[in-house]
Amino acid sequence: LAEIIFVDTTPFVKSYFQDPEDHIYDWRGINPRKHYIANLLKDVECALRESNAKWKIVVGHHAIKSVGHHGDTKELATHLLPILKANNVDFYMNGHDHCLEHISDTESPIQFLTSGAGSKAWRGDVKQLNREGLKFFYDGQGFMSVQLTQSNAEIAFYDVDGKILHRWNAIKQFGDHSSI
Template identity: 75%
Template sequence: MAVLAKRSMALCLLFAIALDLCFFYTSAELERFDHPAKSDGSLSFLVVGDWGRRGAFNQSQVASQMGRIGEKLDIDFVVSTGDNFYDNGLTSEQDTNFEESFTKIYTAKSLQKQWGNAEAQLSPLLRKIDSRWLCLRSFIVNSELVDILFVDTTPFVKAYFTKTEGHTYDWRGIHPRKEYIANLLKDVESSLKESTAKWKIVVGHHAIRSIGHHGNTKELTKQLLPILQANNVNFYMNGHDHCLEHISDADSPIQFLTSGAGSKAWKGDFKDANSEVVKFFYDGQGFMSVQLTKIDAKIAFYDVSGKILHIWRTMKQLHQSV
């Protein structure tokens, strides 16, 4: 039996539309999926990461509040920022962790969207277990309103190829690593340059800017960030650090948004930071919502009880914190 990625940092997308394909992704080329905005021109979604613990560490409670907020906002899909199944991903297509950490946890009506996998757990057999699962490494969801680029950030981190800390990584389709990264960066840059969407969002598992446990990812800061800055990206969203945070970029309008608090959080594990760029940090469980229109974006962070912790609004040419 084929072994799937034992260490999972996958990104996911839940669509409100039915997609009947699950791809084994073996190159850096970006697959595209259209997702139109609502009839009023708006679009909304939730963002959660680092969640798969069979309901433990408040995963079930976070899922319950996601369902409530998802219904209230009439969400179009949900984005997962990775680390879907702890501690070491899925061992096979029959691993019960898939159902115990996903199917049986995110049961609310508003969350019955299609899940897509952007980095690992690539087997199409998983879709037979739960039809929400869409499997890819890097891909784009695009509409006139927003382009969302999901970027496979794990191969950027050099340490994963030298210091695995007891984890086994699935690098099928990645080698040669430098060529894979170069092609991916080229595709990201060209996609952003060609985009005519009102909003541009990039999603990765690893943080570019974070004051959490892992902190900044130096490889992304060096290789990916300049491309985002040069192409008017509005938001970079990630998980990896088990917290919620909002950090502004000192050199561009980019907002760095971490939503990696879907289950186990790391209390008190953070670094000192420049208070001028750190707008919000929370070291407990929770998730994030995003609401977009042609002229306005609203970001909100929620704790495990669904309480709003932080709201940030922006308009084209006008940025305002709340």
């Protein structure tokens, strides 16, 4: 029914290597970075290409597209997104930004879903750029649910009291590997 692929997105973020600020990262096994990322992308592409799942979902910590505090992760948009598009991925899910959001890709059926509002919320901290495709944004605390069948996907975003803030459905026809 579904295949979920988790991607370690932290090594993609160049600034973590160049200017880690007060963070301490253990990069053993990651360096050389370019080699690690190339192998990771090859593995992701192979797994997606070989997948016969009705729904293909990729999960990473960092957003590819976001209007939240951190915004888009350019390195993921450059390196990972083309692989997702080429392999008919339905959903890319992430946290990192402390918000709930749903963005539809303007060039493919991919839906970008952020659920990073479990604890600290950054009220009013919204990027004014890249609002194209934005279906929903909430800067309070909450969570997301996903329900899948052979032909239907239902994504729902909730506040902390369980009130549905946004609901979105995708339908697939038999043999179709792109969400509508």
